[in-house]
Amino acid sequence: MTFPILEFTFVLQKIRNTFLKFMYIYNKTQAVWLVLFLLFAIAPGWCQPVLPQKAAGDSIGFDADEVVYHVQTRRVELTGNATLRYRDLQLKAGHITYDQNTRHVTARALPDSTGAKTVGPPQFTRGSEKISGEYMVYDLDTERGSVRDGRASHQRKHYRGAHIALDGQKALNALNLSLSTCDRDHVHYDFLCKNVRILQDDKAIGRSVTFRIGPIPIFWVPFFVFPVKRGRQSGLLTPGVGSNSRDGIFVHNVGYYFAPSEYWDATVKSTLRERGGFLLESRFAYARRNRFSGSMDIGYDHDTSGDGTAHNWRFNLQHQQRINATTNIRGSGQFSTSTNFDRRNSNNLYRYLNRQLRSSFSFDKRWTESGRSIDGSLTYYRDLRAKNNSFQGFPRLSFRQNRRRIFGGNEPTSVTGPWYRAFYYGFSSTLSNNFARNPDPVPNTERVSIQNRVTVNSQHRPLGWLDLTPGFNFGEEFIYSDTDSTTRRTSYNAALSSGTTLYGIFQPQIGRLRGIRHRFQPRLNFNYNQSGSIFQGKMGFGGNRRWDDARRSINFNIGNTFELKTQRDDDVRRFTLATLNLSTGYVFDAPRQKWRPLRTSASLKPDRRVDVRIAMTHTLYDSTGQRALLHPRLQNLTITSNFRFSGGQGGRGNMVIQSALPDRYDPGYDDGYDAGYGGGYRGRYGADFGFERDLYSDFGGASQPWRFNLSHYIAMRRFGNTTSKTSWIKADIGI
Template identity: 50%
Template sequence: MQLVNKKQAFGVSKLPHPFGVFLVVLLVRFWVTLPIYGQSRSATVLANSDSVSSGVQLYEYQADRIEEDFKTGEVILTGNVVLQYNDVELSAGRIRFNRKTQRLEAEPLADSTGAPTVGIPRFSRGQEEFSGIWILYNLDTGRGTVRGGRAVHQSKYFKGKQILVQSQKEMHARTISVSTCNRDHVHYDFLCNTLKVLENDKAIARSVTFRIGPVPLFWLPFYVFPLQQGRRSGILTPSLGSNSRDGFTVSNLGYYWAPSEYWDATVRTAIREHNGFRMDTQYRYNVRRRLSGDMDLSFENGRTGTGGSLRSWRLNFQHRQRLSPTTKIRGNGSFTSSSSFNQRNSNDLYQFLNRQLRSSFSLDKRWSDTGRSLDASVSYTRDLERDQNRFQGFPTLSFRQGRKRIFGVPDNASSRGQPWYKAFYYDFSAGLRNDFTRNPDATQDTQDLTVDSRVGVNSQHRPFGWLGITPRITLSQSSSRNDQNRPTRRETYSGAISSGTTLYGIFLPKIGRLRGLRHRLQPHIDFQYNQSATVDGGTFGFGGIRDWSDPRRVINLSLNNVLEIKTEVEGKDRRSTFASLNMRTGYDFDTSSPRNWRSLTTSGSVKPDRRVDVRLSMSHSFYNERNERSMLTPGLESITVTSNFRFRGQSVLPEDRYEGRNPLQSTGTDFNIERDLYSEHEDVSQPWRFNLSHYYSFRKASFAGSADSKRTWIKGDLGFNPTPSWRVAYSANYDLEDTRLTAQNLTIYRSLHCWEARFVWYPTGFNRGFYFRVNIKDIPQIKYEHRQGGYGL
């Protein structure tokens, strides 16, 4: 029988579960899981294998020539053979299948020179691809052989000289190459002499060589690759590197152990040329919705600058646990035997600069139905610089009764329509705090024990619907005993009444994209009265002799303005805050200063576009240097203006899995001066970007003889991509007052196909130096790096 360019359909059983995630398994798993059955044009044949199911699914094929021998049961598809099943496609120059022996053979055809290069067997499913020079497989026994196999899976590329399939559970491979490089001549690969794969278990490789091009650089006698999904125990991937502090290093040598779904452990070691070795252990646990935490213990055996031996350790831990739906505990701790452990072992600038170790433990209890809560905590801080131990809140106890109605209406019920007295609420809190320090010199130790309580009553009323009035009365008491063993009790009585409203102005212009303006004006005024007394004697807050201090009466005034806009972009409405301006002042009736009026503080912001952000903060005094009041012309005390402008081009980079990566970091849009100039370099996908920030501050001298304070700087950040493979970024901070550069860095990034290189130069600042690194993009642990200068590295 012979058919030319004819498409047909025949039955095939459902595909069994695939082998696993290890890419080498892909070299055969598609052939193992795809039983193919030839047939005559007049019948549909069900598969006869272990994977037979009751359902029949259609499979389409086409070929230049189809031959079938009914005696031997052999079907031969020749010339441009294409088999399709859902999203699976198989093509080859020739496919032979024998129904009786269940033997499948796929091979290419010879070209004009006699070389077998026409129609190399190729399998594809989604983004996965597989090919082989010659494939032989028995559907009954599950055994087969693949020669010259190639596969692509999850952006990884595999080449195998010969693969022997013993069954659907086991496979052997010889001379197999694994890489993320898609070139015919890969830039790097892992060459395994032999490989044994156990489905859904592991792959055992012997004689593994890491090569850059054809040059071998590293060799392991064996390696075990886990194939199971999820967390599985296994050997960690080693990392090679070099820097001026440690010299040549081999790190991440260790083992990950996951015996349970609730906890795991990791042990890793770093061997350093100059500083001996460091061992890190990590233990993690997590029982869903019950408890979680981790513990990190590091130990180093290194050498001092004089050549002596140095041994030190560091311990960090944290724990979170829910004892009940309303009770939780939390704890964390940091301890070390050496004050310079982080400086010798950390590459992170801010961990390097941290000179304090903090530990704490807390218990939280909530009674949701009554609004009550109880918090208990202890905290400890060790100052490594001064060798001081501070126990802050050791312990701290706090009880709080949330706002609750005094008279019998439920708290969540509306007070509208209720008598005025049912709108009154009360709240209560009490606490204990014990603080003390311990120093090398015991005479400098301090101690302070404080017990306090507070009860408040407040109400909310809207007599006219638009005006809010909130009165409040508070009574608080604090008893303390300091390191001089002298008890002190202090009581404070306070009352306040506040009032405010919100006014709106709405405009609906149609100018360009502008469709609406809303001005929100919020005036607010409150009056406060405070009276305090020091109490000598008495019991539990009652009785005793009170020494009353002068009362304190204050009026606070504030006015908030917010301008919101609505624009129409591509038929969709967008709402944003265009500008805001807030002002605040107050009048103190009982101050000892001749300046009763408090300074007028003003804060504002303008953000007309996401590329522009300007913020303003000012303080004015209503009094001149002779304390003469001038309400209409207040004098400037301080002003701060921060401006940020951000511009960037539209992304035009190709959607390549390498070139789409973003290797550089924007220096940020905050107004810190130098912090972001020394941070890691994240990704930039735009062809160019330019950020410009300006900071200006002025503070008038607060007393005679002192000088005014002025500070102003400008920070620029420029990044561009000359080509898709080259990226350059430059950041600088210039002090306009001292006319000098305070910090700058230059970053140059080069994409080297499956590798990438980065050079960062810090020509000025405390971190002066440079950093160079080259690494594999998909395996950044395999790298070479060198750092010179900067915080001891």
């Protein structure tokens, strides 16, 4: 970006001021003559009066590869990746010209190597409007503009017009406008309007409307109204045209959307095929906030692609309702008379590949005070390919009791209360009935199960500083199945966890450092697990019991955290400088190597811009499998380093012009552009950039944000006698 005239003006100003001060000291008479000379020689060109400025919200911001300010004509030219911002307006183009006198903005594309103007076509954004074109003119005061060969998109509708005129904030007019849902450069179908007026967030009114498939006109109407309002509203749907090898040319989405209420709406649409019949679809949806919602979909396929005519139906429904604050019901169903309905009529990949129909009903109820809840469901699947019926959870009932105190009700636990009030329990039970009805010769299956689980745990501090947490889990499942010989499964788990937290505090008072705190957290966990199964018998009674081997283990964990406190004036900051954690364990029932690997993790974050993390795994056995607790062997090492820097720097990267208030209007002024339809803006407004008072006051305080990220990763992994290493460095800069 260059500012040749601006920099030259700034240099002259500084030289003039310094020289005047020097001459005033030594010779007042000569100083008077020099002042008069400078006023008459320099002031007419560059020393214009500074007019009252607008608020910061009315400033014009722009940037480009090259910026040139023409002092005499008071125009700013932006060339190469040009961007201009004003209020909620943003304009991007290859070349932008801003006239301060008229407050007119013109934008155009730059020529490419062949001479065609295709580099940086103008792109205009104002609020929700987005328009692009070949050439553009806009008046910042009247908010009127003109676009040649314009294009716009709104709610999946695409507009193309030979000439589009922006009429204030609420409307735009267009000549020879093409409207379509096809986003291709050469649209397959569209509505061609000779003259159209688009009201923002309301409707588009077109005159002499022709519906075309490619270049071929299909039908014509004298006028048509297209809805462009945001949100739900009744109206005709926008049809689309397509083709495939099966149906030939087809027109889809021909129908009507009816939204008479905020609580429900309905849609009826059709698909007309060149061959293969037609498809009718309807959808009825309803909803009331925090009460209920649902929908019903009906599809009818009139299929003439075969030897005869087939009439296929599909019906889907779903409903969910909130009975009260703690009770809900939900239901859904899918029904079809054809196994290929979705494969023939859906473009959705999941529905095309899905070969199942699913219907379900469920309810749930909870009691918040006691922490209890119950839910039930019925689920049915129909496999269209295998033609079998599967009932999964038909029914399925579940009861759950959340964590609750065994003694003492729900009163808060007192620190000095009896120890037995710190015991809690939880319970859950689930009944599930699953069966399938298969076509011959595949046999039917049936499985009924009842799962129960009980948990008991507690937390104590016997010495005031030692945490002691015992826990016990018991689970059991009763099974009736015609395919599984196991009729009962049982599992036990007992755990005892103990630990404490020790603090070390140092107050060095060095520089801004006010304190260092070390948090040391050792912890020990003991676990006992055992499970068993019963074979044969009835629902777990009778039969043969077999116990699995018990597993006993003990785990050791040590955590270290180093925290700093700094102070600068009244700004106090606390942050974590580093962490160091180690863990290992011992498995009593392991056949060979009973000691678990030693895992180490560490982090260092001296500043928010620096973050280093280390992870290591050591085996406590040597290469021959012998125990070596004092000489652990490194197996894995990972080091990740991240350095992040960001900021903003003042300079000439972004230039902001504080525009003056309009002071006069000249209806006789013509800027030389008249497109014949909303163009030809006439008017002159007095304005001033005010560069003379302080050249950098307009753009020197602007900030150009930047960021720089540098990441380094190194990893080492050892497998037996083989060692692999990985390392990479990544850097990125954003401006």
